[in-house]
Amino acid sequence: MIALAGVYHPGSSALHRCPAGIKLFVLCVVGTTAMIVGSLPVLGAGIVLLAVGYAIARIEPRAIWRLSRALLVVVAIIAVIQALVSGLTAALVLAARLLLLVGAANLLTLTTPTSALIDVIERVLGPLRRFGVDPGQVGIAVALTLRFIPVIATQAARIREAQAARGVRSYRSFLLPLVISTVRMADGVGEALTVRGFQAGGARHG
Amino acid sequence: MIEFRSVSHRYGDRPTLQDVTLRLVERRIGVIGPNGSGKSTLARLCNGLVKPTSGTVLAEGHDTTRETAAVRRVTGFVFQDPDTQILMPTVAEDLAFSLRPLRLPAAEVARRVDAQLEAFGLVDHRDHPAHLLSGGQKQLLAIAAVLMTDPAIVLFDEPTTLLDLRNKHRVMETIVGLSQQIVVVTHDLDLLDRFDRVILIDEGRVAADGAPGETVAFYRKLILG
Ligand SMILES: Nc1ncnc2c1ncn2[C@@H]1O[C@H](COP(=O)(O)OP(=O)(O)O)[C@@H](O)[C@H]1O
Ligand SMILES: [Mg+2]
Numbered sequence: 001m002i003a004l005a006g007v008y009h010p011g012s013s014a015l016h017r018c019p020a021g022i023k024l025f026v027l028c029v030v031g032t033t034a035m036i037v038g039s040l041p042v043l044g045a046g047i048v049l050l051a052v053g054y055a056i057a058r059i060e061p062r063a064i065w066r067l068s069r070a071l072l073v074v075v076a077i078i079a080v081i082q083a084l085v086s087g088l089t090a091a092l093v094l095a096a097r098l099l100l101l102v103g104a105a106n107l108l109t110l111t112t113p114t115s116a117l118i119d120v121i122e123r124v125l126g127p128l129r130r131f132g133v134d135p136g137q138v139g140i141a142v143a144l145t146l147r148f149i150p151v152i153a154t155q156a157a158r159i160r161e162a163q164a165a166r167g168v169r170s171y172r173s174f175l176l177p178l179v180i181s182t183v184r185m186a187d188g189v190g191e192a193l194t195v196r197g198f199q200a201g202g203a204r205h206g
Numbered sequence: 207m208i209e210f211r212s213v214s215h216r217y218g219d220r221p222t223l224q225d226v227t228l229r230l231v232e233r234r235i236g237v238i239g240p241n242g243s244g245k246s247t248l249a250r251l252c253n254g255l256v257k258p259t260s261g262t263v264l265a266e267g268h269d270t271t272r273e274t275a276a277v278r279r280v281t282g283f284v285f286q287d288p289d290t291q292i293l294m295p296t297v298a299e300d301l302a303f304s305l306r307p308l309r310l311p312a313a314e315v316a317r318r319v320d321a322q323l324e325a326f327g328l329v330d331h332r333d334h335p336a337h338l339l340s341g342g343q344k345q346l347l348a349i350a351a352v353l354m355t356d357p358a359i360v361l362f363d364e365p366t367t368l369l370d371l372r373n374k375h376r377v378m379e380t381i382v383g384l385s386q387q388i389v390v391v392t393h394d395l396d397l398l399d400r401f402d403r404v405i406l407i408d409e410g411r412v413a414a415d416g417a418p419g420e421t422v423a424f425y426r427k428l429i430l431g
Contacts, residue, residue: 007295007296007299007333007335008295008296008299008333009333010333109295113299114294114295114296114299115299115302115303115306118306143293143294143295144293146295147292147293147294147295147336147337150335150337151289151337154337185289185290188285188287188289188290188291189290189293191255191283191285191290192285192290192291192293193293194255194278195253195255195278195281195282195283195352196293196303196304196351196352196355197278197279197304197307197355198306198307
């Protein structure tokens with residue numbers, strides 16, 4: 001059984017066996033193309049190809065549905081607003097772009113071990129070392145982002161609930177506690193990294 | 207073994223620990239005391255997350271101020287909130303992440319991860335997103351991850367505070383059963399029976415130090431008058 005988030009789901013499909021570097025490169029190409037091309041048929045074809053990708057990776061349709069439910073709601077809301085502001089075509093283009101981007105990114109993380117993702121980011125960013133960038137740390141930061149998106153989302157839902165219970169409804173009273181709890185969490189994550197041997201300035205025992 | 211030699215610590219001009227001298231050689235050591243008494247500071251001094259303002263702290267003979275890297279290798283630290291300690295998206299990936307600094311071959315990493323999943327009853331959750339685990343399972347994963355590098359000493363700062371009663375017992379069972387030396391800061395006085403030594407910290411000083419029963423009784427008298 002596959003669980004709820006776009007986290008690595010081990011498998012033996014062609015997409016699983018494909019090197020992480022190639023998948024990351026394809027994701028970048030798809031992302032850039034989706035942002036440049038404004039043609040609905042092309043974006044539509046992209047989404048069909050994406051669906052084929054999920055089939056190749058042998059991700060169950062039920063799992064895809066669970067993964068994309070929330071995304072579809074968000075995309076629908078954004079599309080409706082966009083339709084009211086700038087028309088139906090623009091709304092459809094935007095919705096297709098979002099689906100393609102998020103869907104492709106999820107396909108990458110579903111079929112790629114996080115450690116392989118960190119490795120490839122570390123390698124690709126290697127040349128930036130001379131400018132003071134620590135590629136290992138960037139790789140780990142990307143992995144941490146994947147891990148903490150659902151945690152922050154849960155926290156946001158909790159704050160919403162607490163405020164609804166007190167009859168409060170404002171963006172400021174929602175964002176402030178969320179930012180504070182996220183910053184506090186980041187402190188904790190920093191300490192956990194430190195005690196597990198990942199120190200600032202180099203991702204190894206130092 | 208951990209040694210405090212006349213250790214004092216202050217945040218700014220606010221003293222948090224005053225002239226603490228301790229030799230921690232027993233295997234299972236509990237630390238109790240009121241909120242703000244300096245328990246977390248004591249635990250953090252043990253692995254150099256906090257440095258003494260004066261005096262010396264040694265972990266397995268390594269000075270926590272001057273030999274931080276060595277101290278980190280021989281100590282593990284488990285915090286109160288497991289959510290911030292699990293760093294990778296899935297259970298197995300988080301365990302493997304602990305081994306990343308060692309640059310081991312993939313097969314060896316897989317072998318050690320499997321063994322640890324087995325030891326902590328997490329096999330069925332191997333590829334689950336960490337955020338879907340229960341609080342107790344998250345804390346067990348956090349402990350399992352810290353133990354991957356086989357530290358000699360494991361420090362715990364209120365590891366059971368956020369858990370329900372059943373999970374408190376389950377996690378403390380696991381902690382007490384570890385073969386490493388453990389130092390556990392806790393408010394769960396009922397879970398200290400199997401400890402070898404319990405230290406009471408009050409207002410930055412060691413207020414009592416001895417067998418669990420004695421120290422806990424002293425503490426209860428202190429707060430209940
Ligand atoms: N980062 C900090 N900066 C300033 N004061 C702090 C900091 N952390 C803790 N303190 C203060 O130090 C004292 C001891 O804190 P702590 O060791 O966390 O106590 P305990 O864990 O027993 O509740 C408390 O009075 C607390 O307010
Ligand atoms: Mg504390």
